[in-house]
Amino acid sequence: MSVKKFLFGVVSLITSCINPEKGVQCDALVVYKGHPSVEIIKKSISHQPTYINNPRTRRVSLGIQQPNTQQPNTQQPNIWQLINRDSVNLLELQELQNSGVIKKGRILQAKDNKKMLLTKKSLEHLTLNHGHDLGVRDFLPRNPNERKTPYQSKYLKTNHTNPENLLHVSNTIETIINSVDTEIFENIKIRGTLGHGYVTRKNYGSNSSLYRGMFIGVHTEGEFSGQLMKCQPMSLKDLKKLRLNNTIQ
Numbered sequence: 250m251s252v253k254k255f256l257f258g259v260v261s262l263i264t265s266c267i268n269p270e271k272g273v274q275c276d277a278l279v280v281y282k283g284h285p286s287v288e289i290i291k292k293s294i295s296h297q298p299t300y301i302n303n304p305r306t307r308r309v310s311l312g313i314q315q316p317n318t319q320q321p322n323t324q325q326p327n328i329w330q331l332i333n334r335d336s337v338n339l340l341e342l343q344e345l346q347n348s349g350v351i352k353k354g355r356i357l358q359a360k361d362n363k364k365m366l367l368t369k370k371s372l373e374h375l376t377l378n379h380g381h382d383l384g385v386r387d388f389l390p391r392n393p394n395e396r397k398t399p400y401q402s403k404y405l406k407t408n409h410t411n412p413e414n415l416l417h418v419s420n421t422i423e424t425i426i427n428s429v430d431t432e433i434f435e436n437i438k439i440r441g442t443l444g445h446g447y448v449t450r451k452n453y454g455s456n457s458s459l460y461r462g463m464f465i466g467v468h469t470e471g472e473f474s475g476q477l478m479k480c481q482p483m484s485l486k487d488l489k490k491l492r493l494n495n496t497i498q
Contacts, residue, residue: 326350328475329445329467332364355419357477359426361433363445365467367419367477373409375480376418380407382463382482383421384454385414422480425449426465436469437495439479443470446497448483461485464497 328351332342342364345351354368376385385407392406408414425431426447434446446466453463464487466479483491491497 325472327470328366329469330474332356332366332475337364352476354476357419357423357426359433359447360428360431363467364475365445365477366475367422371477372415372419375422376414377406377409379480379482380409380414380418381405382453382455383418383480385417387411387414418480421453422465422477425451425453425463434491434495437466437491437497439466439468439496440498442468442473444468444479446479446491448488448491455482457482459484461488464491466497 331337331345332351339356342351342356346353352366352368354366355372356364356366358364377389381388387408389406389408428449428451430449430451432448434448437444437446439446444466446464448462448464450462452460455463460482462483464479464481464483465477467477468474479497483497487497
């Protein structure tokens with residue numbers, strides 16, 4: 250092989266490797282000396298074709314690097330387990346909230362020393378739909394298209410934008426989960442999700458004849474683990490089902 254042909258071959262291969270029309274960029278080229286022909290090896294390139302000169306056939310072949318299909322670990326921590334560790338304290342929980350590991354919200358502690366998170370979104374939802382069951386009397390105008398519930402003679406919704414109402418509801422929930430007469434239910438199903446529950450037979454504001462207690466539930470698994478997701482009145486049928494089957498809808 251003449252020097253002229255050798256140099257021409259090297260220039261041709263390098264030009265074809267970095268040609269932008271072929272969508273290839275070589276970060277590093279290594280020329281191996283002392284061989285009948287030149288092998289161009291492309292390094293640190295992913296998801297791009299590589300051109301390799303076969304030293305025996307003297308033909309350029311196309312090699313494709315397979316993309317990395319491994320998915321990153323996106324599993325979320327179980328917040329219920331995280332905030333109920335034996336050594337955890339309020340300062341550490343505040344730091345976890347500031348860092349975004351735990352959502353913002355009020356952290357409540359119950360009579361069995363279990364901690365739970367009451368987010369602003371959940372508090373507003375509970376105040377809107379069950380504020381009257383917890384003593385709020387700041388009612389919103391009735392929507393004639395909304396259905397009534399079995400617990401109410403008329404559908405009542407309370408103002409969930411009033412900070413005083415939100416504070417009243419969260420304080421009442423804290424009172425319920427710490428009351429002496431409150432019954433604790435562990436490892437129950439709350440609409441199919443594993444949870445932790447509290448039931449009081451005391452009436453904090455409901456005027457329904459079906460009222461037999463108030464249920465407060467926390468998810469212990471899933472997307473909303475550690476969050477207080479349930480606060481609603483119970484009928485006698487609901488209470489019996491909870492005690493017999495450890496489930497509530």
